[in-house]
Amino acid sequence: MTTAEPSDLADWVQRTRQGIAEGRFPARAFNDQSVYDLEQKHLFSRAWCFLAHESEIPSAGDYVTRFIGNNNIIVARGEDGTIHANLNMCRHRGNVMCKSxxxxxxxxxxxxxxxxxxxxxxxxxxxxMKEGYEGRLKRKDWAMVPVRIDSYEGLIFGTLDPESESLGEYLGDFRFYLDLYLKHGEQGCEVHGPPDHWLANTDWKICAENFAGDGYHTPVAHQWGFHLGYFPSSGSTHSQGWAASVPGRGHGVGLGHSPNFPPFGGFPPELAEEMKTVFSAEQTEVFSKVRTAVGTVFPNLSFLMQPFSLVPGEPGVRFVTMRLYHPVGPGRMEMYSWCLVPKGASKEYKDAAYRAYTLAFGQAGTFEQDDFENWAKVTRSAASTMVADVDFPYSMGMDSDPDPNFVGPGHVVTPYVNDTNFRNLWSRWGDYLANEV
Structure with missing residues (x-):
């Protein structure tokens, strides 16, 4: 892998930020030790990062261990029902406290x-305590290292920066689009089963970008889905829809729309009616038109919702997957993938949605295999010595004007195949690496 000299890194970051504004992004960013180290120092030490869904720890005493950057965090529900997060480290000599x-x-x-x-x-x-410390140690001074947390619609986020903005400010207008994945009925959503979890020779940023609205790859990488009847769309119509981003925040979503796709298609009819009472009028107008929605909460949490036909050619079952890309080294990450289901839905629908998720985007899912094969090869190429000064084009849609008829917030352009969301994503990434957030 290529590695920049420390004296050159600040200049490289500034050149990269200028290139993003002009529609370029360096290949080297996807597999470089110095870039990885800078992300740990400036990005993951300050941004709000996803930790867990509240439904993973429903009862007192329940816990999960997750990561923010290279920090292992215990997220636990206390005896009073309150959720706490602490660094998974003993304050005495630094041993890992929780190994599960x-x-x-x-x-x-x-x-x-x-x-x-x-x-x-x-x-x-x-x-x-009495014999060894002779009264010199006070237990209240040696608690585990706490992590600041907050939540939105069941999603628990943490930040290592005690001075950072609130989670609400961090998410901003993107909460409008997050509701599409999280407010399926009056009871909201819950995780269905434990997350799939594996290591991959893939850079986390490739995945975050892909799920920020890359509809461009679908008719190519997943073309079999159209040919065999798993999609309720075609290669010629799949690009229709909108790319919506929150300027200056990095969040983005791609909303695919098919002209003949029924409103809220793939959901049970009774659940679709209930969602109309939960969503605002503006959300209902937008969401009822959406066939497929892929989105990324900056930096490394993504969602996908789409209908998938369990039997080719038959009506699809709508499922939601939530996925976290945890970087463990340059060009290498730990993947977490969950299935979200409406909490108030029938067991029959939950099981069908989970099956659709597993077949499409579980660890051995068909679409997942397509994506990771490509992502791993991109990552490997990014480490080549010849690409140290090679840029990729990110100029698609640079002259696109916002859609004046779209009622949702943010910068929204059409069609769905567009680089606007990616430029927004990388601009925010550049802000963090330049330590200007």
């Missing part, structure tokens, strides 16, 4: 020297 990725425990006990904490992070037990 999920479970239930009211307390965590260090396997090294036995320090014991409530799952809220409070230190309550120190072996040989």
């Amino acid at each position: 990725e999920m479970g239930n425990s009211s307390h965590f006990r260090c396997s090294f020297h036995g320090w014991t904490y409530k799952n809220t992070g409070q230190l309550i037990g120190v072996p040989y």
Whole structure:
């Protein structure tokens, strides 16, 4: 992999930011040690990052362990029902406190020297406290390191920056589009089963970009889906729709629309009617036209919603997948993938949606295999010495005017196949790397 000299890195970031404004982005960014290190230092140390869905820890004592950058975090529900997040590290000598990725425990006990904490992070037990410390150690001063958290519609986010803006400000107008994935009925959504979880030789940014609205690849990488009847659209109509982004925030969504696709098609009729009472009038007008929706919450949380025919040619079942791309090194990431289902839906529909998700975007899903094969090859190419100064074109739609008839917020252009969302994504990424956020 290529690596920039530290003295050159700041200049490279500024040149990259200028290139983004002109419709270019460097290939090297997708597999470079110095870029990865800078992302850890300036991006993941400050941005709001997704940790878990509240339905993963429904009961007192439930917990999961997740990551923000290179920091392992315990997200746990306390005995009072409140959710807490703490660095997964003992304050005595730094041992990992919780070695399981999920479970239930009211307390965590260090396997090294036995320090014991409530799952809220409070230190309550120190072996040989009186004999060893002779009153010099106060338990209240040595709690686990807390992580600031907040939530939106069941999504728990954390930030390592105590001075950062609120989560509401961070998400901004993109909450309008997030509701498309999260407010399926009055009870909202829940995760269905544990997340699929695997390692891949893929850079996280390729995935985040793809799910920020890349409808351009679908008729090529997934063309079999059209030919065999798994899509309720065709290659010629798939590009229709809108690309919506929140300027200056990095968030973006691609909304695919097919002229003959029924409003809220793929949902049970009773659920579709219930959603109309949950969404605002503007949301209902937009969402009822949407066939496929792929979106990314900056930096590395993405969603996809689409109908998928369990039997080719038959009406599709609408499913939602939520996915997190956790970087573990240059050109390498840990993938988490969940299925979201309407909490108030029937078991029959939940099972059908989960099956559609598994066949399409589970770890061994057909679409997932298409994507990861391409993403891994892009990542490998990005490490080549010859591409150190090679840029990719991001100029599609640079002259597009906002759609004056679209009632949703943000910068919205048509068609859905467009680079506008990507330029917005990389502009925000550049702001963080330049330490200007």
